[in-house]
Amino acid sequence: MQKNAVLNFSSVLDIPSDIWKQFTNIQSYYLKQEYLNALEKNHPKITFRYIILLDRNNKPKAFAVIQIIDFYFETVKNDLKSFQKKIKELGQKLYLFPKKKPFKLLICGNTFVSGEHGILIANGFDKKQTIKELAKAILNYVNSNDNYQIDAFLFKDFVNESLSITNELKDYNYHPFSVEPNMVLHLDKTWNTFDDYLQDLKTKFRVKAKKALKLSKNLYVKDVTKDSIAQQLSEMEELYKKVAKNASFNLNDFNLNTYQEFMHHLDNNYIIKTYYLENKMVGFMSGVINNDSLDAHFVGIDYNLNRELAIYQRMLYDYIKVAIDNNLSTLNFGRTASEIKSSVGAEPQDLTMYLRHKKSITNKIIKLFLMRVQPTPFHQNLPFKNKPQ
Incomplete structure (x- = not known):
């Protein structure tokens, strides 16, 4: 040979x-x-x-x-x-x-x-x-x-x-x-809870975080499971399209039906949360626990309500909470929106x-x-x- x-x-x-x-x-x-x-x-x-x-x-x-x-x-x-x-x-x-x-x-x-x-x-x-x-x-x-x-x-x-x-x-x-760059948050080993993270923020950024959490308090957050995802996919798809359409650059559109197989294989290691205002879905976030990291994947946002309800900002803090709760070392936020991601502690890679x-x-x-x-x-x-x- x-x-x-x-x-x-x-x-x-x-x-x-x-x-x-x-x-x-x-x-x-x-x-x-x-x-x-x-x-x-x-x-x-x-x-x-x-x-x-x-x-x-x-x-x-x-x-x-x-x-x-x-x-x-x-x-x-x-x-x-x-x-x-x-x-x-x-x-x-x-x-x-x-x-x-x-x-x-x-x-x-x-x-x-x-x-x-x-x-x-x-x-x-x-x-x-x-x-x-x-x-x-x-x-x-x-x-x-x-x-x-x-x-x-x-x-x-x-x-x-x-x-x-x-x-x-x-x-x-x-x-x-x-x-x-990929925006990466390195989690401090002393953060046992999300409140520990908040306490490590400078006053300006802690106030900003608490304001976002207050604005989003009327959102009902669901943890999506492999048994419940099929019923929510169509609404998630509509919100994803809004984000994809708003993006300055997109190599390819992601088919959200793929989530069902991800959740089947990964079970609790694939994270999807959906955000509702009363009975209307206004956002979703997704990510995978990959070894000792949480990798943020696609999100969907109703931009008409984003400023009023701080939907995207709330998602960023929820990603951080998931990473802390799972004792992970890093949180990979991915590209785009670098400045707002740096405001929650992410650094450019x-x-x-x-x-x-x-x-x-x-x-x-x-x-x-x-x-x-x-x-x-x-x-x-x-x-x-x-x-x-």
Whole structure:
């Protein structure tokens, strides 16, 4: 057998169990079969592929999650001064991105979640060498399949600690660029209750929190279970659409039916709360307990009532309460709304993506273009007492 054989699968369920058993270091929920299968079943417009590298002894050394999407740059709003708007304007000015037809994008990573959820390298292998081999395998796979008219390749969401490894992608003509950060709250070990968290806030931010809790006191909050979710999905869907429509940038719409399978597999580790004003649902939040972290997922909000009832602010505090009650270490709020998330204690975690256009000349232009793109700056609040300023 050649030094590094490559296996390709169109469904995660096609991957043999003996291969899965070799990846003993799978910790993240986002790389488990049940999670990836739930995404596949509920998102037919996304093409899912899975690439596995084998070493010379047929031992699996790396696993990559591929999601191929059609992205329309027209969906990026023109009325918002956002990081994504800058990408759109510069890209179209340089004729890098089509204006009307879809941009076929191959993503190594997760379209729906911020973070490093696209690559798993088995223990004992050289990570720098392996990621280069994965990049080559992905390119060869696309070139050998005429069905894929890929415009560009994207490796997404690497933290600073990983860049010494992922910068090897530059050897395959990938260009790094910074994106809006993941907002992370590091929970203090002394926070045994939500009141402990409140007491650690400076007066200004504690007053703000109590005001939001007072404004939202008439909301009735339901803990959604796997038995009750089906009855609430249609209302949740309407609220999610409001948020998605309001977003400046969205790679793909999430199908909320996926929640039912998440809850079936994770039971109490998948968190969904719905918010009602009398008998009307006005919001929902969702998240997963992933090892020692709570990862905030999608939310839905009735924007007409958001200011009056402080719905979104209440959700942020409820995420914090869930994390404290479960003795977790971190709370990943994800991207967007960075300033308001920093007001509850979250700090930015820098993320880097790597992009390569399939056309070599265009790819060289993209390098210059990406150097001009920077995340939207925001005011970082420092809400805690007795913390370094």
